[in-house]
Amino acid sequence: MLSYTILKHLHVTAAVISLVFFIVRAYWSVMRSPRLQGRFVRIAPHVVDTILLLCGLALAFMIGFHQTWILAKIIGVIFYIAVGMVAIKKGKTATTRALAAVVAVLIFFYIVGVALTHNPLSWWS
Template identity: 50%
Template sequence: MSYAALKMIHVTSVVISYLLFSLRSMWKMQDSAALQQRWVKITPHVVDTILLVSAIALAIRIQQDPVHDSWLSAKVIGLLFYIGLGMTALKFGKTRKGRISAWIAAQLVFLYIVLVAVTKNPAVFFLAA
């Protein structure tokens, strides 16, 4: 598979994953019964699997790894924070305020991950300084 095709799959799955997280978060904040639909429980896992597989394939294709490439390390660490915050926002947050705080923090981490991906610089917020 070509680099362009892999990147398109990866970026598309990033967008879909983010939109699904946002939708599920809104439903969670509203205590919506929509969260109980079968597709809502399954689709995010399928999309996130495609996202992860495409990320690994891209890293292999461009011959970069998180051990030697700091921008990729930053993305992986950011992803772990994003997952933890997402789990807090959707499942483990004890209060509505806590879930909303985790959701907002997840948005900031997502932005960081995207900016690192675009700039290939883990210090992306310090570029203007």
């Protein structure tokens, strides 16, 4: 079984890569770039996000789901995914997609704050 430290580092690395992929894809979506349709661009983020999710779940099982900050991260991830879908695929206009991308990145940083502070108030604790 992987140690907590290895899982945590893999989780953080996947989170950084996921954010970079998201920002690039959101920019391409706003700009209507054909690069967004490339095979690698359509597959790689899902692989990274799967690793991110699996590591996060494994860490949550190690720590215990009963902690409120873990629930806050899960709820944050659900909102991040929903808003991210608007930014990449569902937004009808470039302005809508750009605004959704900014909101998604803010949600991402809220989640990071929760992870670092172990507090649902994130950076405001």
